[in-house]
Amino acid sequence: MDLNYLANLQKQWAAKVIIPPDDVVYAPQPDDVIFSLDIQYVDNTAFVGLDVQRYSGELMGTYVEQISVDVPYVPQFFCFREGPPLLKIIKSVQQHFNLKPDLLITDGHGIAHPRRFGVACWLGVHTLLPTIGCAKKTLLDYQGVLGKKRGSCLPVYLENEMVGKVLRTQENIKPIFVSPGHQISLSTAADMILNLAPRYRICEPLRRADQAARAYAKGSPQAGNKVCSISR
């Protein structure tokens, strides 16, 4: 892997990313269809899980696809490993179930990245959809002491620009790191993730995507490859 080349590619693609200051570009609606994604690995095989729900909370199903991955994991270059399989399953579900997502949520970062180009941005520029990145660890330093209550948050800055939020989704539980990937504001992204995480540290749709992929990887193919077809 030519990391210099890939770093330049990230900077080039980061210029295409649009992060609005508020919800004029995208404002969540109850009927919005949300695709949430996570991957489990077994050697070079990715078990990609995709959960479908409306923002209102209506569950629509989960889907799992097995995809071979050859790109290694390198911190800061995560998008090149995980982006392609995620895009592939999104297109599969879109075609097979005639479903159009209004928003994507993925593991990993959006613009809270040294070159403002995490995997959520990669997905955003490839789909042109509003995208949120949700990570369990940060790549960037941040200042301050986070409050203990659910909903407490601190800004994460990169070169004097607010690019992400440290967000406590449950009281006294280790926070997560939310950043927009494309076409959504930081505050809207954080609000949505908090709303989608009423019970656990990780938001419900990402947990279901994780569980579905995990079950499939362990040998329960029937446990996850189903999405209800819907009418809009």
Add this chain to the structure above:
DNA sequence: GCGACAG
């Protein structure tokens, strides 16, 4: 040896 940085 030290520090460690998405998954």
Add this chain to the structure above:
DNA sequence: ATCTTGTCGC
């Protein structure tokens, strides 16, 4: 991410 036992709490 994954490798792994017991243990604590709801």
